[in-house]
Amino acid sequence: MSVSPPPSHSEPQAAPALTLTDLSWSVGGATIVDRVTMHVATGEFIAVIGPNGAGKTSLFNLVSGLTRPTGGRILLGGTDVTTERPYQRTRRGLGRTFQTSSVFADLSVEENVDLAAQARAGGSHRFWRRAAAAGGLGTTEVLELVRLDHRRAATAGGLSHGDKRKLELALLLARGPELILLDEPMAGVSAGEVGELTAVIHAVQRERHCTVLMVEHHMEVLLDMADRLAVMHHGELLAFAAPETAMADPDVQAAYLGESL
Ligand SMILES: Nc1ncnc2c1ncn2[C@@H]1O[C@H](COP(=O)(O)OP(=O)(O)OP(=O)(O)O)[C@@H](O)[C@H]1O
Ligand SMILES: [Mg+2]
Structure with a gap:
C-alpha cells in the first residue's frame, strides 16, 4: 500500500537542523536545564553564552546524547532523536x-x-x-x-x-x-592563537555549510561570528536573538550584573 504524501506544488520547507522543545534535565533534585526551546536553521552559527554553571555544557550533553533528558524533545533535521544513543546521533551527522x-x-x-x-x-x-x-x-x-x-x-x-x-x-x-557542537574551543589557547583559531572555525562553517553551536567566553570573537546568541542562566534560555538584540535585553543585562562574560 502506498503512503506517499500528496504532490506539492511549493518547495518543501527544510526542517531546522536542530529543534529543542521544552528540553529539561534534573539531577539530585536540582534542575540544571530548564525547559529550553530553540529552533536552529541549517547553516546558522549560534553562540551559547551564560555565566559559569548556567547549564551550557549540560545542554550539549543532552543534544549529543551523553545524558538523557528528564523532559522535552530533541529533533535533528526533523527526526526525533530524544531516546537515541550518542553513536546513532553521530551517524545522523x-x-x-x-x-x-x-x-x-x-x-x-x-x-x-x-x-x-x-x-x-x-x-x-x-x-x-x-x-x-x-x-x-x-x-x-x-x-x-x-x-x-x-x-x-x-x-x-x-x-x-x-x-x-x-x-x-x-x-x-x-x-x-552537519551539526557541530563546540564547547569552549579556545580554552587553554594562547591569546596569540585565538584569532587564527577563530578564522579556522569561521571557514569551516562557511565552506562546509555546517550548522554550529559554540560555547565560548571570548565575547569579542562571538559577536562577529554569531548569527544569534543563546543566553543561558540558571538552566533557562534567557534570550535567543541577534547579538545586539540579545545583549540589549534587560534580563540578559541583569543576569550578567557584576559578572564578567
Ligand atoms: N552530573 C551532574 N550532577 C549534578 N550536578 C551537575 C552535573 N553536571 C552538572 N551539574 C551542575 O549543573 C550546573 C551547570 O553545569 P554546566 O557544566 O552545564 O555549566 P556551564 O554553563 O557549562 O558552566 P561553565 O561555563 O563553567 O563551563 C552546575 O551547577 C553544575 O554543578
Ligand atoms: Mg561548560
Missing part, C-alpha cells in the same frame, strides 16, 4: 569536539586524521574509499581547511594548544558532520 584524550599523542597529525576518517567510513556503513565521494573530506583537504597541513608529519602530542584544538576540529571534520 552530529559532531562535537572530543576531549584531548581522543587525540593519539604518539601518532602524527596525519595518522590521527586518517583514523578518524576510517571511523566515519565504518560508522556509516560506507566503504573507506567512498567516504570522500559521499561528502566527507580527504585527510589533505581537512588539514588544509584547519590550516594544519604544514604540521601533518608532526607528532600530535607535541603540538601547541592552539594546534591541538585545530587537530580536534580536523578529527571532527573527517567524520563529515
